[in-house]
Amino acid sequence: MPKTWNIKIDNYFQANPNCIIATAHVDSFPIDLPLEPNIREPNRKSATYRQIFDSLTTEPVKFFSRHSGITLCANKVKLNKTLLELEIKEASEGGSDGIINGGHTVLAFEQAKNYKYDLTLARVKVTIHIGLTEESALDIALASNTTTPVDSRSKVNARGDYKFIKQYLADLEQKEDRKFRIAYYQNQSGAPRNAQCNVTHLLKLLYCLDRNKYNPDSNKRAKHPAGMSIPSNITDAERERLTALLPLLSQSLWIEQRLYEIIQEHISSPRRKGSNDLASIDIRKTTLLPDSKYSFGFGAPTDLALPIIASYRVFLDKDYKWILPFNEFAEDFLQHLWANYFRKYLVSEKTAGNTVGTKISRNQEIWESLYISAQSYLNQHLMQMVKSGKSEEAPVTQGTKGRLQAGKK
Template sequence: MPKTWNIKIDNYFQANPNCIIATAHVDSFPIDLPLEPNIREPNRKSATYRQIFDSLTTQSEKFFSRHSGIVLSANIVKSSKTSLELEVKEASEGGSDGIINGAHTVLAFEQAKNYKYDLTQARVKVTIHIGLTEESAKDIALASNTTTPVDSRSKVNARGDYKFIKQYLAHLEQKEYRKFRIAYYQNQSGAPRNAQCNVTHLLKLLYCLDRNKYNPDGNKRTKHPAGMSIPSNITDTERERLTALLPLLSQALWIEQRLYEIIQEHISNPRRKGVNDLASIDIRKTTLLPDSKYSFGFGAPTDLALPIIASYRVFLDQDYKWIIPFDQFAEDFLQQLWTNSFRKYLVSEKTAGNTVGTKISRNQEIWESLYISAQSYLNQHLMKMVNSSKSESEAKVTQGRKGRVQAGKK
């Protein structure tokens, strides 16, 4: 059943049949309205919040003239001279009602009440849109003026463009009994701020395995995913491409997780006690990965694993199927990459006093070197398979000849 909230008002007018604008009392304003239409959650540490809170608590009687107001969405509004009753349908009920813009303001109301500030003179302008569709509510949320910039990820999420990823991850959680921690928008509660848990990081993992777009043997300029940028708008074509890559996400996550485990083992057993010889690996920090099972006792650049993951695309065909079963080569190949090149790269950078950081995303040499290593490994593996197949065929032929000879003797 839809819930109802009451807003005490001084006056209101009907701007149009589906929009009411009112002067509302702050001291009784409902602070538990849903945030569903809003494109980000409020952050009490932000400058926006602090400015609103200071304005409200220092000269509350002037708050109405100093503040742009709150924008709400409701399914139905019943009005009287002194109050507005809002019927709100939440997301679980198929609605998209609640706070469209002004979540920081409502948070300031809550905090001021908790600190027992006198808000009886404070008023706020409230604009209420009635009967909006989910698409219209999100469109208004995106268009609303905000005093601080909204990151592009939040805008993409507000448009619903990440929905297909969320659905796939929900399916993966059930199928593989795992839990993901992914931040889809700014200040998302319950999601870590760790960059590896950002939805854009998941997209980068997938892009690294796109052997059709990033192909050194082709004529395109994009030979490697080095310096890749995440689109601010997921088109139908882009969604189709990502949907084809999604089945590879589990393997991409596994490669990153195993690399971090190898690094953890390396710094836990250093050649010289107390010395970390790997560039940009900070033993004073921690790292969380998207799969909630994995946390590590060191900080690492967000893009650290990308060149290694990208080298695995050598083992994919044009339909994004593994040429060799992933489980048969993944661990051995990763160990070879680590021992023969990647560890040496991180050690040499540390010795030279350099940090890897975001530079690894643009370092064409490391992407090329790991890709060549993957090609060499694949060729060797295929040769072994061919030689093994020949040996088996020869053995069958020899066995057949022996059988015929023995039959002739009889």
């Protein structure tokens, strides 16, 4: 059943049959209105919140003239001269009602009441839209002026463009008995601020395995996903591409997790006690990964694993199917990359006094070296299969045949 909230007012007028604008009392304003239509959760540490709180508590009489107001959406509104009764359907009931813009303002009301400020003379303008569709509510939320920029991830989420990813992860959680911690929008409660748990990081993990878009053997400009940018708008074509890549998410998460475990083992048994010889690995911090089972006692650059994950695309065919069974080569190949290249790279950068940080995602040399190493590893593996008479056990694509012939030469 829809719930009802009462807003005490001085006056109101109807801007149109489905929109009411009123002057509301702050001291009795409901602070538990749903935030569902809002595109981000309020952050009491933000400059926006502090400015609203200071304005409200220092000169409550002037708050109405200094503040742009609150925008709400309700399923129905009953009117009288001193009270508005709002009927609100929450998301679980198929509604999209609640605070569209003004979450920081309502949070300031709540805190001011908790601190016993006298708000009896404070008023706020309230705009109430009646019977909006979810699409219309989100459109208003996106268009609302805010003093603090809203990140593009929150806008993509507000448009519902991440729904297919959320559904895939929900199915994966149930199928594999695991729990993900992913932040889809700004200031999302219950989600870590750790950059590896950002939905955009998940997208990067997938893009790294797109062997059709990033293929050094083709004539395309995009040889490697170095310095990749996440689109601010997921088009139908992009959704189709990502949907094809989603079955590879578990493997990309596994590669990142195993790399972090290898690093943890390395820094836990250093040659000199208390020392860390890897660039940009900070033993004073911690890192959380998207799968809630994995936490590590060191900080690392967000993009640290991306070049390694990208090298695995050598083992994929044009339909994003593994040429070799993933479980049969993944661990050995990762150990090969770590021992023969990646560890040496991090050690040499630390010795030179450098940090890798975000530079690692733009370093074409790293992506190229790891990709070539992967090609060599695959060719050697296929040659061994041919010699042992087991070549028929692995489906060989046209691209693989070319690499195999190159190996024979």
